[in-house]
Structure formats: C-alpha cells, structure tokens
Amino acid sequence: MTIMSFLLLTILFMTWFIYFSGLNPQMVTIFYYPGESITSSLAVIAVGCILIGVFIGFVLYLLSTLRQMxxxxxADRQERRNREVISIYREGVSRLLSGDMKKARIHLQRALDRDPARVETYLAMANVHVQENQPEEAVALLGRARNVDPRSLEVLFKLASVYDSLQRWDDAAQTYREILGKAENNRKALRALRDLRIRAGEWKESFELQKKIxxxxxxxxxxxxxERRLLSLRYEVACQGLSGDEKELKxxxxxxxxxxxxxxDFLPGHVSLGDVLRRLGTPLEASSVWEEGYRALGRGVFLERLEALFLDEGDPATLLSFYRDFVRExxxxxxLRFFYGKLCLRLEMIEEGLEQLQMVESSGVDSPQIHLLLAEGHSRRGRLDIAIQQYKKALGITSRLAIGYVCDSCGEESREWQSRCPDCGEWASLSVVGRQSLRGAMTATTQLRPIHHGERETWGTV
Structure with a gap:
C-alpha cells in the first residue's frame, strides 16, 4: 500500500510538473555567486526550490527527533538512578527504625554518595547520629542539608532540635528566628522560641511572642x-522593675x-504587689494587700509575708489581732491556725501556740511541720516524752527503724527495697540510703601476712 501511494504521488507530481512547464516555458537566469549563474526554465527552478525546502525540513526533523531521543x-537514566537511590534510602530508614544503626549508616551513606541533593537522606542520617549520641556530627550534616535546600523548614526544625539537645540555646533560638523569617506565622516555631526565651529569662521577648501565639x-x-500563659509573662515583665530604682518600682x-x-485569682500578682509596696516604704498598704489576698485566695504565702513584715516592723500585736479576729470569723x-500557732511559739506564747497547733493536729492533719512545732512547744515546757513522740512522728520513725533505699541512677527514694526502680525503671539500682558515703568512709583493710616463729611472743611482751 505504501509503494502504491508513493507511485501515485510520483505520477501526480510529474503530471503537475509537465503541466506547469507547459504554462511557463520561459528561461530564467539565477546568479548564486558573482560571475556564476544558472539558467533554466521557471518550472525546474520552482521544483528545485520546493525539493530543497523539503530536504531542509527533513533534516531539521531528524535533528529534533535525535535530540528528543x-x-x-x-530522563530514563535519571529515573532509574532515583529509583535506586530511593530503594537504598528506604532500606536505610527501615534499618534506622529497627535500631540497626550500623547498617542504617551504611545504606544512608550510599544513598548520599549517589545523590547528594536529597534532603531526606541528610535528615535520616542526622537521626542516626543523634541516636548514636553524636550530635555535633548531626549539626554538621544538617548544615550541609541547609546549603542544599535553604528553604527547607524540616531541616531547620531538626537543626534547632539538635542545638536544644546540646544546650546551645542561642543557636537554637537563632534557628527558630530563621524559620520565622521564612514563615512568620509558624505556630511550632513561635512556641519553641517562646519556651527558649522563657528559659533564658527574656520576659519581654517571650511576652511579645506569646501575644502572637x-x-x-x-x-x-x-x-x-x-491566655493564662500570657498573663504569667505579663507578670514577669512587670516584676523586672522590682530590683530597680523608685521610678521602676512605681x-x-x-x-x-x-x-x-x-x-x-492570680496569686503571684497579689504577692508581688505587696512586695513592691513594702519596698516603696508603705508597709500598711502592703499588709492590706496581703490580708485581702489571703481572704480571697486562702494561701499560706500571704501569712508568711505578713509575719515577716510585722516582726521586722516590731509590731507583732497587729498581726496577733488579725489572727484572732480572723479565727473568730x-x-x-x-x-490560719497553723501560722497563728507558729507565731505564738516565736513570741514565747507557748500555751496559746500549742492550743492552735493541737487543733490542727486533731483535725486529721499529719505533716512533719505540725509535729516539729508541737515537739518544740512541748520541749520548751519540759514535757520531753511528748516532745520525743512528736519528733518521731515528724521523722516518720516507728518501732522498726526504716533506713530507706535510693536509686543510684535517678535518685528516687523508696521505703522498701524493690528489684526495679519505679521511677526510672532501672533494675538492681536501689541501695541503702548513704551507701556511697559509707563506702567512701571505709578504711583500707589490713593486708594479712604470715606470723613467723617467735614473733607472737615478742608482740605479747610489748
């Protein structure tokens, strides 16, 4: 069919050529170089131009086809290479997840060698370094990954995390700032940077970050x-003036x-406001703030502040009046009775103090502080048997003296020995409290040696 089509086209072309030659019998001269020319019929020249155009088009088509090939x-070679690298990378990640760090490192390094532009491979290799406790190597590797793709937030987050584990707080904070420079509304980066600034005591910056969060x-x-965290940071910003001059205090x-x-209901605000008023030389206003704070919140820190204030001012009577009035209410x-009794003991009002403390104890409160204060009061009155009983209660001493145990790994204390620490989960780590001190104080044992004949009698005569 193709041959027949070609013959048909050839016949049609020849027919057209003969017809075109009959219509244009004129001779035409074409100069293609100075002094050089070609003279032929118009039909031949026209057909020649057409054939030359077809040939040029065919050559261009061949070149385009070759270039596409x-x-x-x-592309096929790159695709095969990418598939191979991905396969090696996945094998390395699989080894990493299974805990086989040695093979994970080998596979991931192979993937990096074959394709140094894959950020995912750098991240996986950095995880290997982190799990092998080689954070500095992880930092160096992540630095290379950042050069490969400066816009990758995943690389920057991982780098900041490694800086955090190295306690390089400033570098971690700078990395989070870099993230926020690329994505200013990134919630994770805002929270992480806020926490770092809180750790560094940079309250103003933390406060501004918290407002965005x-x-x-x-x-x-x-x-x-x-909102509660914003209030707390606002409080810390305000407290920065507590150590300043009068203007900052105001x-x-x-x-x-x-x-x-x-x-x-924000406890620190009441406490610190009283502290500021006291430093400004207005103790009555400070005491008023703390009294109102205790009435509203019932927290012992207000009573502690009031006790320190009135004793420093040499006016315990005012505080006693406050306690007595409030007890009636x-x-x-x-x-209140606990602090009332404690104040009475400080003022040598022993019986009144013991009365208040015994009412606290009789209500079912069992704390070392109560027992110590009761022991002190009875001791001052010469009731030593009762005082000793209270001291024993304070120390938790029963008829069987409990020595106690402590975990050598985490320091968690336990009343009874256990095979495994309930806090850190380490086995065989509980030892008697003070074991290290006892071992350190042990004197060196005397080395045994043979006693020769007659030496014993000599020693006995010394």
Missing part, C-alpha cells in the same frame, strides 16, 4: 491555656495593680 535516554489560639481548646506597682484587677481555717 537523547533527552529521553537521560494567642492570636492563633483564639476559638480553640488552647485559648484559655495561652512602674511595676502600676503594672501589678492592673494584673490584680484583670485577674483577681472562720474557726475552721486550719492554715
């Missing part, structure tokens, strides 16, 4: 938690008053 060959938490289950006072107003406030 070369391109496809390269709170915007993203609005309407979510984390909103209340983030600024801190205003900020803390706003915090107490906005969050009446709330007779079941055991925290």
């Amino acid at each position: 070369v391109k496809n060959l390269k 709170l915007k993203f938490a609005e309407g979510t289950t984390r909103q209340q938690e983030e 600024s801190a006072k205003a900020a803390l008053q706003e915090i107490v107003k906005d969050a009446p 709330k007779a079941n406030d055991l925290m």
